[in-house]
Amino acid sequence: MNEDLPKWVKIIGATVIGILAVLVFSSYDRMHVYGTYIREKSPEISTRLTDLSVEMDEAMARKHFEGVPLNCIAQWPGGDSLGDRVCYASIDKADGDAALTLAAFFKKGKLAHVIVQVPWWVRETWQQRFRTQFGQPRHAGVVGRFGGPVLRWSMPNGYVELNRDRSFNPLEWNVIVWTGNKQRN
Numbered sequence: 001m002n003e004d005l006p007k008w009v010k011i012i013g014a015t016v017i018g019i020l021a022v023l024v025f026s027s028y029d030r031m032h033v034y035g036t037y038i039r040e041k042s043p044e045i046s047t048r049l050t051d052l053s054v055e056m057d058e059a060m061a062r063k064h065f066e067g068v069p070l071n072c073i074a075q076w077p078g079g080d081s082l083g084d085r086v087c088y089a090s091i092d093k094a095d096g097d098a099a100l101t102l103a104a105f106f107k108k109g110k111l112a113h114v115i116v117q118v119p120w121w122v123r124e125t126w127q128q129r130f131r132t133q134f135g136q137p138r139h140a141g142v143v144g145r146f147g148g149p150v151l152r153w154s155m156p157n158g159y160v161e162l163n164r165d166r167s168f169n170p171l172e173w174n175v176i177v178w179t180g181n182k183q184r185n
Contacts, residue, residue, distance in 0.1 A: 044092055047094050047176075048064065052158070056111040065089075097125050100117040101115075113179050120174060137151035137152055149165065150164060151164045158178060
């Protein structure tokens with residue numbers, strides 16, 4: 001059947017299939033999150049980042065994210081620098097845009113960080129939203145598994161960070177991180 005195809009079409013087709021296989025294989029550990037997002041209905045949240053506070057305990061954070069079935073677990077000592085306890089849940093939307101997960105990290109019983117993972121196609125929307133609310137960002141250096149640059153916006157109650165660039169891998173998500181005032185370096 002494909003003997004009539006020109007050689008260059010076969011090469012391009014094999015290259016595209018190879019690239020897709022590499023993308024899926026390199027994101028294998030995250031595929032269950034996308035599968036959950038597609039198969040299951042999860043809650044929508046309003047982040048209300050300016051209402052977050054390092055004075056919030058777990059009960060207050062649950063009230064802030066009311067309607068979200070947060071699963072909370074202790075982090076092992078030294079296992080994560082974000083906190084000693086984390087509450088997390090799958091979500092479908094955050095502030096009206098697609099989102100994948102929500103995680104709230106606590107240090108010594110008080111809220112330290114809130115993370116919302118969003119897919120690549122809404123990263124620009126979030127960046128524009130932060131520019132409108134908080135002005136121009138400043139570069140916060142390089143973080144992440146692949147050392148991606150981060151933008152940081154100052155807020156009255158801390159700061160929020162977002163990946164500066166979208167990954168070349170469309171299966172990798174972007175991360176919005178709120179950090180409370182007491183956590184500043």
